[in-house]
Amino acid sequence: MTDTTETTRQLPKAYRPADFEGAIYERWIGADVFAPDGAGSTADPSAEPFVIIQPPPNITGSLHLGHAQRTAVEDLMIRHARMTGRPTLFLPGLDHASIAAQYVLDKILAGEGESRASLGRERYLERMWQFINVTREVMLGQQRRLGASLDWSRLRFTMDAGSAMAVREAFYRLHRDGLAYRTEALINWCPGCRTSVSDLEVIPTPETGTLWTVRYHLLDDATGRPDPDAWIAVATTRPETILGDVAVAVHPDDPRYAAFVGRQARIPFVERDVPIIADPIVEREFGTGAVKITPAHDHDDYETGRRHGLPMLTVLDDAAAVVGTGTRFEGLDRLDARREIVAALEASGDLESSRPHELLIGRCERSRDVIEPRLKTQWFVRAAPLAARALEATRGGRTTIVPERFVKVWEHWMTNIRDWNVSRQLWWGHRIPAWYCPDGHITVSAEEHGPTACEVCGRPSSELQQDPDIFDTWFSSGLWPFSTLGWPDDTPDLRRYYPGSVMETGHEILFFWVARMMMLGLHLTDVEPFHTVYLSGLIRDAEGQKMSKTKGNVVDPLAVMETSGADALRFAVIHGATPGLDQRFGPQRLELGRNFANKLWNAVRFILGARPEGIATDAVRIAPDADRLGPAERWIRSRLAATVAEVDRGVADYQFGEVTRALYDGIWSEFCDWGLELAKVRLADESLPAADREATWWTLVEAIDTYLRLLHPVMPFVTEELWGALPHRPEDPPMLVVARWPVAGPRDPVTESAVGALVELVRVVRSARAEGGVEPGRWLPGEVFAPTSLAGAFDALRPALERLSRCRPLVRHAQRDAFLTAAGSRPGLSVVVGEIEADVALGEGAEGPPAAELARLEKELAEAERLLEAARTRLANAAFTAKAPASVVEGARGREAELADQVARLRERLRR
RNA sequence: GGGCGGUUAGCUCAGCCGGUCAGAGCGCCUCGCUUACACCGAGGAAGUCGGGGGUUCGAGUCCCUCACCGCCCACCA
Numbered sequence: 001m002t003d004t005t006e007t008t009r010q011l012p013k014a015y016r017p018a019d020f021e022g023a024i025y026e027r028w029i030g031a032d033v034f035a036p037d038g039a040g041s042t043a044d045p046s047a048e049p050f051v052i053i054q055p056p057p058n059i060t061g062s063l064h065l066g067h068a069q070r071t072a073v074e075d076l077m078i079r080h081a082r083m084t085g086r087p088t089l090f091l092p093g094l095d096h097a098s099i100a101a102q103y104v105l106d107k108i109l110a111g112e113g114e115s116r117a118s119l120g121r122e123r124y125l126e127r128m129w130q131f132i133n134v135t136r137e138v139m140l141g142q143q144r145r146l147g148a149s150l151d152w153s154r155l156r157f158t159m160d161a162g163s164a165m166a167v168r169e170a171f172y173r174l175h176r177d178g179l180a181y182r183t184e185a186l187i188n189w190c191p192g193c194r195t196s197v198s199d200l201e202v203i204p205t206p207e208t209g210t211l212w213t214v215r216y217h218l219l220d221d222a223t224g225r226p227d228p229d230a231w232i233a234v235a236t237t238r239p240e241t242i243l244g245d246v247a248v249a250v251h252p253d254d255p256r257y258a259a260f261v262g263r264q265a266r267i268p269f270v271e272r273d274v275p276i277i278a279d280p281i282v283e284r285e286f287g288t289g290a291v292k293i294t295p296a297h298d299h300d301d302y303e304t305g306r307r308h309g310l311p312m313l314t315v316l317d318d319a320a321a322v323v324g325t326g327t328r329f330e331g332l333d334r335l336d337a338r339r340e341i342v343a344a345l346e347a348s349g350d351l352e353s354s355r356p357h358e359l360l361i362g363r364c365e366r367s368r369d370v371i372e373p374r375l376k377t378q379w380f381v382r383a384a385p386l387a388a389r390a391l392e393a394t395r396g397g398r399t400t401i402v403p404e405r406f407v408k409v410w411e412h413w414m415t416n417i418r419d420w421n422v423s424r425q426l427w428w429g430h431r432i433p434a435w436y437c438p439d440g441h442i443t444v445s446a447e448e449h450g451p452t453a454c455e456v457c458g459r460p461s462s463e464l465q466q467d468p469d470i471f472d473t474w475f476s477s478g479l480w481p482f483s484t485l486g487w488p489d490d491t492p493d494l495r496r497y498y499p500g501s502v503m504e505t506g507h508e509i510l511f512f513w514v515a516r517m518m519m520l521g522l523h524l525t526d527v528e529p530f531h532t533v534y535l536s537g538l539i540r541d542a543e544g545q546k547m548s549k550t551k552g553n554v555v556d557p558l559a560v561m562e563t564s565g566a567d568a569l570r571f572a573v574i575h576g577a578t579p580g581l582d583q584r585f586g587p588q589r590l591e592l593g594r595n596f597a598n599k600l601w602n603a604v605r606f607i608l609g610a611r612p613e614g615i616a617t618d619a620v621r622i623a624p625d626a627d628r629l630g631p632a633e634r635w636i637r638s639r640l641a642a643t644v645a646e647v648d649r650g651v652a653d654y655q656f657g658e659v660t661r662a663l664y665d666g667i668w669s670e671f672c673d674w675g676l677e678l679a680k681v682r683l684a685d686e687s688l689p690a691a692d693r694e695a696t697w698w699t700l701v702e703a704i705d706t707y708l709r710l711l712h713p714v715m716p717f718v719t720e721e722l723w724g725a726l727p728h729r730p731e732d733p734p735m736l737v738v739a740r741w742p743v744a745g746p747r748d749p750v751t752e753s754a755v756g757a758l759v760e761l762v763r764v765v766r767s768a769r770a771e772g773g774v775e776p777g778r779w780l781p782g783e784v785f786a787p788t789s790l791a792g793a794f795d796a797l798r799p800a801l802e803r804l805s806r807c808r809p810l811v812r813h814a815q816r817d818a819f820l821t822a823a824g825s826r827p828g829l830s831v832v833v834g835e836i837e838a839d840v841a842l843g844e845g846a847e848g849p850p851a852a853e854l855a856r857l858e859k860e861l862a863e864a865e866r867l868l869e870a871a872r873t874r875l876a877n878a879a880f881t882a883k884a885p886a887s888v889v890e891g892a893r894g895r896e897a898e899l900a901d902q903v904a905r906l907r908e909r910l911r912r
Numbered sequence: 913g914g915g916c917g918g919u920u921a922g923c924u925c926a927g928c929c930g931g932u933c934a935g936a937g938c939g940c941c942u943c944g945c946u947u948a949c950a951c952c953g954a955g956g957a958a959g960u961c962g963g964g965g966g967u968u969c970g971a972g973u974c975c976c977u978c979a980c981c982g983c984c985c986a987c988c989a
Binding site for chain 2: 013014015204211234235236237238241249281282283285286287290291292293294298299300301302303304359360405406408409412413416507508510511538542544575576578580581582583584586588589591592594595596597598599601602603604605606607608609610649653655657658661664665669672673676680684763766767769770771775776777803806867874877878879880881882883884885887888891892895
């Protein structure tokens with residue numbers, strides 16, 4: 001490390017991120033600075049640790065831009081905390097993503113002519129491990145490339161032994177506490193994935209279907225046979241479910257059907273006679289006002305069936321083919337069956353009508369197949385009591401959600417929560433640790449090898465059968481904040497790093513993941529798993545479209561980083577980050593980041609190259625000599641202090657876009673555009689004592705060092721690289737990554753306003769020159785009248801002001817009369833900026849002020865008059881002066897005086 | 913059917929607690945190779961802050977309402 005601390009190094013002329021980003025990451029790893037207790041850590045061990053919880057990405061392929069943006073935000077927070085001297089934990093991990101992974105692997109297998117069935121459970125899982133051994137490296141590599149300062153020594157996976165142990169223990173306790181139960185219930189079945197899915201995984205999709213109206217003949221009370229001339233018409237979008245109908249429901253107050261209630265109707269094909277019942281759930285206006293009830297294949301009907309004690313007849317199997325009906329439709333896929341049933345009804349004359357109908361179809365989030373609700377015996381987690389505790393945590397302020405508006409969404413969901421179906425008929429995942437004995441007794445065990453005997457009847461384990469199902473993938477994800485720290489064991493990590501500080505994730509998985517972590521965490525550990533939930537928005541493409549593989553508009557972060565660098569990507573995505581709001585990403589954004597890095601690079605190159613001869617190349621950094629600072633140097637320091645404060649505020653408020661904006665403006669528009677330009681002149685001024693020039697240089701070093709620290713969490717690579725080339729203090733650590741976060745110094749309002757006025761003068765003179773059509777390269781003499789309060793700053797900065805305004809000599813007059821005499825009536829450009837007036841001579845040969853100059857002055861006058869008028873109107877309003885705060889009124893008066901002065905001066909200039 | 917978010921220069925967006933807040937980047941126009949940077953520098957044009965009400969001395973900034981776009985939740989078969 002000594003090479004970077006004790007000597008300043010030469011920087012290559014061009015900023016080429018690819019040349020150093022990888023090497024820098026290696027150096028961080030080599031120095032072991034990411035682990036909270038790593039060899040290179042400079043944290044205060046007694047400080048409160050800062051822990052970021054990163055959603056472990058799904059191990060299904062590669063990371064996309066959304067991952068990159070979130071990782072960037074997380075890394076920003078953790079790097080900032082690390083620099084403040086807190087022990088930090090940023091734990092890397094991957095999620096086995098059971099259903100998503102199986103979906104991907106199934107597709108790959110299909111391409112090879114294999115399938116889940118052809119391989120069998122064992123070989124299928126072997127294939128899965130092979131698959132993820134490849135993808136995991138890709139994904140971890142992407143995180144490294146992005147510069148994520150993850151503690152790799154703590155890498156975890158939701159399918160590792162630690163997670164497995166936590167899953168078993170968690171389920172064991174939930175069951176013990178009466179919060180996990182097994183029952184037959186109507187669940188969402190995906191025929192494509194051949195598994196149940198949770199309510200959240202069913203995506204309501206608007207589609208145009210058909211609404212068929214079908215006649216069910218009433219039974220003749222006398223004969224007990226269907227009456228060909230009496231029927232009740234029901235409307236349905238799924239005629240195949242007729243086979244499972246067990247009732248017809250009408251609204252109890254519907255006069256049309258009052259006489260029907262209590263009678264029987266004959267279901268076609270299955271020739272089943274079912275009751276006509278009354279239930280207020282029926283919408284009288286919809287369809288015919290009579291609803292067929294299929295409790296085993298429809299969520300609403302299931303509830304209705306339960307209310308009325310109706311039988312539940314399953315007529316679709318796992319593949320969604322007709323089963324158990326004893327009809328000729330047996331074995332047909334439900335859609336084929338639907339067609340045939342409609343045709344048969346039409347033939348029999350019982351199809352009254354059919355019309356197109358817009359409806360919401362539940363589709364599988366993964367396979368997009370139509371979800372077919374069906375009865376299954378599954379494990380459920382009782383949600384209400386868990387949700388109550390989660391709500392307590394957010395209401396009590398122990399966990400804060402950022403941005404705040406999501407609290408409402410959270411509350412709504414938590415208060416209407418339904419029990420969580422955790423059984424999945426998949427293979428890739430944690431097997432449910434429940435065993436059943438031949439007598440149907442249930443034994444749940446947290447032991448790795450299962451129970452030794454049935455808990456109820458004592459039968460030996462050899463007679464017990466383990467549940468073939470696995471857990472919903474979110475069950476293990478829900479344990480992530482503590483399962484990764486050794487829970488259920490009472491480990492040092494768990495004590496030190498739990499609960500976490502900030503949990504960052506996309507708002508789309510607020511329910512899937514955040515809610516489950518809260519519920520499980522509170523129940524199992526008795527403490528909320530994190531203090532803050534920071535929700536990010538989605539990354540969209542430049543057109544505002546959601547990025548998706550099928551649309552082909554996904555941006556590969558690796559490719560982006562290859563061309564523009566990780567820093568540019570990080571800057572771009574952080575720049576656009578507003579909590580909870582989506583952002584568009586396009587090439588422009590990226591260029592912004594890259595250009596900024598380039599600017600920074602060149603600024604540092606300039607500073608290093610401008611080192612006064614009296615300072616050795618390997619000089620140890622010293623603070624600039626305060627007695628030798630000029631106005632420009634004091635201005636730089638004061639503006640720097642302002643930027644530090646702004647960045648601090650942005651970080652504290654999670655307004656990361658504000659952080660990048662403050663840095664962009666501070667570094668580019670203030671420090672580079674004015675600070676360096678002013679300093680340049682002083683550094684080159686041989687007439688000044690060497691010590692003055694050295695103080696200037698040390699000021700630049702101090703400023704850029706501070707800016708680099710502030711920017712490090714956003715752009716870690718380029719800042720590390722550049723910082724390494726700067727002279728350092730003896731107490732500085734070898735690398736920026738563990739250097740101390742800056743403390744905002746004092747502001748200097750007097751200097752800020754004086755230099756601000758002079759900067760404005762330069763700006764206005766430049767503008768006047770350009771508008772007046774003066775050749776840019778031409779030096780013009782100028783006269784300036786500045787109030788005595790600005791005299792010191794003006795004189796000190798005169799050489800710089802001359803150079804920047806390209807006016808020489810620039811003569812300052814202390815008296816306005818003298819100024820007016822000197823400016824005289826010669827042809828020239830006149831500017832009025834605040835209390836300063838300047839007149840730039842156009843030189844011999846000029847006939848008079850060019851027409852453009854007059855037009856410019858007139859425009860300025862008109863604008864000033866307009867503003868003055870507005871200010872006067874405001875002050876004339878008695879209500880304003882009476883009710884507005886004194887400071888505001890005072891400010892308005894000052895403004896009025898200023899404007900009046902400016903108007904007067906401009907009029908005077910125009911008269912000449 | 914509820915709920916939430918967005919609507920600010922041609923484009924992409926900042927504008928936190930109402931009082932120089934009308935801004936930035938890109939694009940556009942005019943200039944410029946001034947020894948850090950053409951991934952640059954200087955200057956410039958450009959918006960009745962979605963519409964309409966209201967509160968206030970004062971409103972992109974608060975309230976109501978409407979419109980359009982987007983998202984989330986929801987048991988109309």
